[in-house]
Amino acid sequence: MSVSVRIPTPLRKHTDGQEVVEVDGKTAGEVLENLAETHPGLRDKLFDDEGGLRRFVNVFANDEDIRFLDKLETPVEDGDEMSVVPAIAGG
Amino acid sequence: MSGFDERLKQIKSQIKETDVDSVKERWLEASDHSDLHLIDVRERDEFVDGHIEGADFIPRGLLDLKIENEVPDKDDKVILYCGGGTRSALAAKALEDIGYSDVESMAGGFGSWKEAGYPVHIAETLDEGQLTRYSRHLRIPEVGEKGQMKLLDSKVLMLGAGGLGSPAALYLAAAGVGQLGIIDSDVVDRSNLQRQILHTDDRVGDSKVDSATQTLKALNPDITVEGFETRLTSDNIMEIIDGYDLVIDGGDNFPTRYLINDACVKAGIPNVHGSIFRFEGQATVFDPKHGGPCYRCLYPEPPPPELAPSCQEAGVLGVLPGIVGTLQAIEAIKLLLDIGEPLTGRLLSYDALKTEFRELKLQRDPDCPVCSGDPEEIEFIDYEMFCSFDG
Numbered sequence: 001m002s003v004s005v006r007i008p009t010p011l012r013k014h015t016d017g018q019e020v021v022e023v024d025g026k027t028a029g030e031v032l033e034n035l036a037e038t039h040p041g042l043r044d045k046l047f048d049d050e051g052g053l054r055r056f057v058n059v060f061a062n063d064e065d066i067r068f069l070d071k072l073e074t075p076v077e078d079g080d081e082m083s084v085v086p087a088i089a090g091g
Numbered sequence: 092m093s094g095f096d097e098r099l100k101q102i103k104s105q106i107k108e109t110d111v112d113s114v115k116e117r118w119l120e121a122s123d124h125s126d127l128h129l130i131d132v133r134e135r136d137e138f139v140d141g142h143i144e145g146a147d148f149i150p151r152g153l154l155d156l157k158i159e160n161e162v163p164d165k166d167d168k169v170i171l172y173c174g175g176g177t178r179s180a181l182a183a184k185a186l187e188d189i190g191y192s193d194v195e196s197m198a199g200g201f202g203s204w205k206e207a208g209y210p211v212h213i214a215e216t217l218d219e220g221q222l223t224r225y226s227r228h229l230r231i232p233e234v235g236e237k238g239q240m241k242l243l244d245s246k247v248l249m250l251g252a253g254g255l256g257s258p259a260a261l262y263l264a265a266a267g268v269g270q271l272g273i274i275d276s277d278v279v280d281r282s283n284l285q286r287q288i289l290h291t292d293d294r295v296g297d298s299k300v301d302s303a304t305q306t307l308k309a310l311n312p313d314i315t316v317e318g319f320e321t322r323l324t325s326d327n328i329m330e331i332i333d334g335y336d337l338v339i340d341g342g343d344n345f346p347t348r349y350l351i352n353d354a355c356v357k358a359g360i361p362n363v364h365g366s367i368f369r370f371e372g373q374a375t376v377f378d379p380k381h382g383g384p385c386y387r388c389l390y391p392e393p394p395p396p397e398l399a400p401s402c403q404e405a406g407v408l409g410v411l412p413g414i415v416g417t418l419q420a421i422e423a424i425k426l427l428l429d430i431g432e433p434l435t436g437r438l439l440s441y442d443a444l445k446t447e448f449r450e451l452k453l454q455r456d457p458d459c460p461v462c463s464g465d466p467e468e469i470e471f472i473d474y475e476m477f478c479s480f481d482g
Contacts (some may be wrong), residue, residue, distance in 0.1 A: 008368075008371065009368050009369045009370065009371045010368055010405075054394075055390065055391045055392045056390050056392060056393060056394040058389060058390070060451050060452075063449075063450060063451050063452050064452055065451070065452065065453065065454055067454075067456075068454040068456075083449075083451065085373075085438070085440070085451065086394075087345070087366075087389075087390040087393065087394060088366045088367070088368045088371075088373065089342065089343060089344050089345045089348055089366060089393075090254075090343060090366055090367045090368050090405055090407055091250075091251050091253055091254055091255045091256070091340070091341040091342050091343040091365065091366060091367065091412070
């Protein structure tokens, strides 16, 4: 069960510059957990102290915001694409 | 009888004529005439002098060319009028010949309408200079003279005269958006000039609002620019936003972005959002009044300052705001003219390195701290000043 996770520019320094990382997992939460496991620098960027997703980071499964699906329990399938989309302020 | 009179008589016997009383009843007195098209086929100077309110204006000479844009359904009811009922009769025949099934000509024309004492509408129209300046807009059916008048009557508030605000303001000024408000408390710095194309090298050290005003007025003296050389705060925001039709958010920091979002929700106006980072840009339209999400539905809270170092460190390719800012300008024009499909509920993400546009679906959060409740009761938050999220 491999999902492609798109890493936004501001977080790529924690993935050795990779913009897409292939990660295993059956749910969005599992995928993100495995992602943080292999790329530890991402952990506190994605999760708060209680293990919840940070409120200024959105995660999309394909093109849907997982907050409006089953949040971290949202099921994902082999070949799906997930995107991490943080708030950026630059103008 | 002359040849023309003979021909006219013959045509009038083939078409359907109606009278001014019937048109008044069906056009002015009916609560709904959405399936009825009233078209003034006279020349421009006659139309400008006075016409029936709400009528479309297509001079007879252009009728065959333009009718399919105005009336795409050939079975819709169309009433034509001219000065005295002759040109509209000929025009009615011409429309029937190209397949329109329900065309009427108003007998006696506008002359009889006036004699009957029915109301004459004198619309504001573009002057000669404007007809030339906006001629390429006037040729687009979705804009036209009505749309251009609407733009000239519109007010857009720009948050920031920086990377995004520069291209957006330039194009909106050029398009003839009648009033641009510009909020910026900064002065022009040489490091801005790599992307902030409103400003020039000889204005380094000048206020951005002054520099922007100078550039925009030079491009189009037809518009007015209202400058706000101040930092946005919870105290001044509602006063500044008052009277504006929409906001273009080209801010460079989270506190003002949240403030402008909350104020737009409170004022019930759309917020055209854009943001940039290195080679990546995002744009969307926040418009909760029309069912879409707001910025806080997407990001309920800004990141804490420790996760958001200053903007100077972030870096951005100078051309990138050119793409994102012009996308914002186009969205603004569409919203002002009420045409097309705005980016409401869709986050457009642009990756310049891959030349890739992607769309993500945004939802309105039913528990949004700002747009889920009564707009009257929104209270503003002044967050501590900091900029971009750079993990």
